[in-house]
Structures are given as structure tokens and as C-alpha cells.
Amino acid sequence: MKNSVLLGTLAFAGLAAAGASAATLDDVKARGSLNCGVNTGVPGFAAPDANGEWQGFDVSVCRAVAAAVLGDPEAVNFISTTGKTRFTALASGEVDLLARNTTWTFSRDTDLKFDFVGVNYYDGQGFIVPTALGVSSATELDGATICIQTGTTTELNLADYFRVNDMSYEPVPIETEAEARTQFLAGACDVYTTDRSALASVRVTYPSPDDYVILPEVISKEPLGPLVRHGDSEWGDIVRWTYFALVAAEQYGVTQDNVEEMAAEAGDNPEVNRLLGTEGELGAMIGLENSWAKDAIAAVGNYGEIFSRNIGEDSPVGLERGLNALYTEGGLQYAPPFR
Amino acid sequence: MSDTHAESVAFVRESVIPPAPPPARETGAVRWLRENLFATWFNAILTLVALYVLWVLLSGLVPWVVNGTWQGSSLAECREILQGNGGGCFSVLRERWPQLLFGFQYPDYLRWRPVLAFFLLFVAVPPALFIMFLPRWTLIVTAIYPFLAYWLIWGGTILTPLFAALGFLAGYLAFSIVERRGFVLGLAAGLLAAVAVWWFGGLLAGEFPRFARLEAVVSRAMGGFMLNLILGIVCVSLSLPFGILLALGRQSRLPVVKGFCVVFIEFVRGVPLITLLFVANVVLAFFLPPDANFDLILRVIIMITLFASAYIAEVIRGGLAALPKGQYEAADSLGLDYAQAMRLIILPQALKISIPGIVNVAVGLFKDTTLVSVISMFDLVGMIRGPILASTAWAGIYWELWAAACIMFFTVCYGISQYSQWLERQLHTDHR
Incomplete structure (x- = not known):
């Protein structure tokens, strides 16, 4: 009898695991909430505030998808994942969507069997130096001592960059962000290098931020974006187009404040009408309400608003738009037509 | 007479010199x-x-x-107040204190429940720890406490913990009735009775989920030092009986029992705790259906308990090995069976010898509970490393938070070690 129980359990588990990858949308609707994997804490990108409410740039993606699918931006179970647990959490079905500043790479997309639905932040590796060093470009860093986290891609990028530019450097290996801070502030190294978004967010926490400057060079590509499991293209489409809706909203001037007004009746711009559901049946094509994009925008604002609220120049993190500006303003954020 | 040498000696002192400092x-x-x-x-x-x-x-x-300040609501404000006088910015502790204690998800209007459970701990534990000063019936309080604490912290209907407790009671009664006809038969009867009660209780709790109901809190909402305490207390108290069984099993003359215990102990001792935690968190998720309510905390408790019981088993085995062979032979010659010999003669002595080792494992285990921060549970260390250091208000503040964490852990661990030293003195009944 024990054997049959065991076998039955295994069979059930197998079936259920197979079922998890079939129709994520139905699962989410049945559950009434979205399971969204986020970081355990990165300033500006994902962190709970003093009241325990999750806030941040990546968190907004989760809320936008929840608003589009369920009509409620609060219907999200935030499941915090570390760098080590994030991929298994997604692959095993514990989360429906992973929005955890994850770099889009070939092997993650193919070998690990995930689908990156877009790039919500174009990051890249940069350098921070004390202004007292009198350096204004990374090409002047020949012979510098550089604090670098061991065992990361940043270490390899750094070696490549210095070899290509025929310069030498002395690495100071460090393990964690906290250690980097101590070493760099104590002057154990001239330069600290990691992703520019991280540099910007740690710079503001230094005792005197104005004494440090981030150099303009970006020496690597780190496209960060939300991802879903392979094999459920319908769900992937929903997340992808929810994200594009936020970008398109910025392009067409739809904001959190005016979205209700613009969605009340069809306006002059047919693209906006289709986006906000006053014209056409785009929502039905992806299995959602026709007001899905309006709900998402009303919940979190358009891409530009999300950016400036969480990590933009007015926020404590203080990042420039740079590559993350709309393509009309010289950046890379580009939404395909809603048609 | 005093003049005898008056001519030949230049000076004779005639009084005692007063003592000089x-x-x-x-x-x-x-x-x-x-x-x-x-x-x-x-x-x-x-x-x-x-x-x-x-x-x-x-x-x-x-x-x-x-010079430290308790004012200000962000690191920048704090620095403004301090004006570089070298003081600490303790305001982060004031502002985030509830989060350090309870995590950031436990509803704030329900925090009285874990607090109450914590203070009840001081009522429930003394009967077990200071049994020599208290009447034996007080142990009932200790027995009730785990179920009460579960109800307080997790909420939900009282039927669940009630029937869990009744199951143990029924199992024990069945065991003590059938035990006369054989120990193994007694165990089987006890197990059967317990499972029957649990099954019935499960049905009943499913039927009346609102009976005597406290607002339920999901396991994922547990956090902060509360999580460390829950894991530490539960795992230490569970691993002690398991450890004793494993230690006895390893000395057993039955080859299957002995083999199982040896393999289990050696396997668990050969694997790092962090690996077991990853298995609990990550690997099991592949085998369980996505909506399985096989709770993460429960998984972690099982893994830590397995880990700790293997260590405690080895400690107790040391105690058993230290007993002179005459003690075993004396028990046999009195005509005691195995269970009686162990319960009345061997274990009381072996456990007494093992106290320092057991406490060592307990203290180490309590500190090891911070490892759960690696599998993204927000215990005290996880709260500091994740949400607090990642908030824009407090990013970059380390010493104050880690010092607070050190003090909290030190308080508990020092208390445990003081208790063990006291207990050793109390049990110091031999005449070495």
C-alpha cells in the first residue's frame, strides 16, 4: 500500500509540474494574484519600505502585469529571490514572472529555457573615482589600483577593456558591496568598478558624494529585463506587451494622471485609442480585458514616470536616462506598433 | 642591668619602633x-x-x-545631525526596530501575538529546565506551549493545533495501554491512534475553518529575529529526542537499525547545512505541485532538525561511550529490559556527561539559523542585508545594524551557556 501511495504522489507531482508550464494565465487568474520574483533588495529597483510595501523599478513591472491581468496592482505576491535561487524559482513554477535585474544572455535565454520579454533597463559596467584623482576618462586609468568583485562578469569585462586599450591595472579583489565601500572610501583602491546603476546608488550613500565622480565610459552590455518560462508564449506575450504599453504610453504622452481622461472616449490618435482600448479589440487577442493597458498605466504610470519616480534624477538614486531614453530622444526604448 | 653595656655600646634603643608603612x-x-x-x-x-x-x-x-544619535529618518538626515563628530547613527534601529524583530510582512496590528508567545515562553520553559524546583504537573504547561504558540503566531482555527495535541495524547495513551504486550506493538498502536486523531482533526478543521479563529498569517510573512527564535527553539527541541534515538540506534545490536542510523548520521554530517537548505528551498520545489502548501518554514525546520539531530546523536554517543561497562551490566543484572535500562540507568548518566556538547550544538545551531537568509528568507540577517540596506534611506549603514544583531544573538547564546553551566553544577552529584 505504501508503494502505491508513493507512486501516486510522484505521479501527481509530475502531472502538476507539467501543468504549471501549460497556462500560466489561467493559473494566475484562478489564484487571483501574481507570483512575482524580485530581488531581496537593490536600492531603487526592488526593496520594501518602512511599511513593508515593495517599491522600485522592477517592482513596478510586477504591479503593471498584475493590473493588466487582474485589474489590481496590489494582487501581487512578491517572492524575493537571491542570485542563487532566482532561476530555480522561475523554472519550478514558484513564480510566474521574474523581474529581478537579470542580465539577458544567450545561455540564460536558450540553455536555461527562459524567455526574456524585453529590456527594462540598459545597464553597463562603469567606473567611479574620487574627484581628487583628477581623472575625467577611463582611458586615463593606466596603472590604477581597481577594486573589483571576484568571480563576476565585471572582472572579465575589466580585463578585456584594459587589454584592448593597452593599459595595465592592479586589481584589489573584494567579495561584497560592503567590503568594496570600505576599501574604496579608505583609499585602498583608486577606482571601483561595477554596474553603473549600482555605482550611482552607492555614490549617494557615501559621506560626501560630491567628492566622487562616475566616469562616462560604459565598458560592457548589461541588458536587464523581466523573464518568463519557455513554453508558454501566451503568457510571455502578455508580459511583453504590458511592458511595451508602458513605453508606448510615454511616447504618446499618456500618464498616470491623464490616462483615465484619455481612455474615457476615443481621441485623435488611433494608436492611443487602440492602446487604451477605446478602439479595436487588442485586449481580447491576448486574453485580457480591453482596458488592460489602461489599468497598467493607471497603476504605475508610463515608463518615464516609473523611471523618474524610482531611479531617475529626482530620486535618491539619481540615474540619467541615457540609453534608457525613448528612441525619439536618442535612447533604445522602443515599443512596436499597437495594431 | 640595662647599664651593663652602657660603656661599650654607643646607642641602645629602649622602646619598640612604631610600625612604619x-x-x-x-x-x-x-x-x-x-x-x-x-x-x-x-x-x-x-x-x-x-x-x-x-x-x-x-x-x-x-x-x-x-555621540550617537537616535534622531533622523534617513542616513543623510543622520549625517546632518551628527556633523561628523564620529557618532553612530542609531536612528536606523529606532525606525526599523519592528522590522528587525518581526520582518517586514508580519501585519503590525498582529504583532502582539508573537510577543505574547515570546513571553509565554518564559512560563513554559522553566518546568522543563528547572524541574528540580517545581512540581511535576507544571510540565503540562510546557507540553501545551508548542501548540498554543503555533496558534498565536500563525493564527487560523484553534482546531488545527488542538487536534495536533490530542493526536499526541491519544498516541501516548494507546501506547501506554498496549505497551504491556510488547514495546513495538505499543509503538504501532500509538502511531495508529495519533494518525487517526490527526486525520479526524484535519477533516474537522477543514469543515469549520472559522471556529475560534485568529487571523491567519502565512509563513512567508515570518521574519526578523522572530524567525531566528522560532527556527532555533523548534529545531533544538526537536533534534534532542531524535538525536537520542539516533545515538541509541547507532549502538543497537540490530543490524538494520544500526546501519540506518550510521548511514544517516554520516551522510548528514558530511553535507554542509547550506546544501540541505538549498535542497529544502529549491530542489523540493521541482517535485511538489506549484500550489502545494508544503510550507517553506516547515521544510527548513525539517532540514535543520535533521542536521542538528545527527550532531546531537554523536555528542550523546560520546556520553554513552564514557559510561563504564559495569553500568550496562548492572542494569542487566537487575532484570531490566532494554527500554527500562536506558531510561532509568544509562541515559540519565550519559545525558549528564553530554550537556556541554549538547549546549555547544544548540548554540551553534541557533547561530546557523541565519543561513536561511541565503535562501531569501528574511531573518534578522536577511532583513539587514536585503530590505534595510537596500532602502534608499538607509543604504550604506553597516556598523549600527550589525552591532545590534550581534548584541541580540549574544544575549540569547550567553543565556543558554550560563544555563548549561548552572545545570552542570546542579547535576554534579558524583564525588570526583
């Missing part, structure tokens, strides 16, 4: 210093070096504590 260098503080700190030139150098080190440490620490 000892030379200044041979008395009081100076003497203590000379004997203890400057006895030789080498000691003198060591003393000076030590004084210098103390000076360096204190000159940093004292201003940090004394």
Missing part, C-alpha cells in the same frame, strides 16, 4: 601594578602594547556610542 612601591595599587603588569621587562612591553590597543579601540567606540 611599607614602602610605597610594595603596597596597594603600585604593588599590584608591579606584580601583575610590569613584573618583567617583557610583561611591561606587553602591558604597554595592550594599553595602546585598548586606547585605539575605545577612542573609536566611546565617541561612536556617546
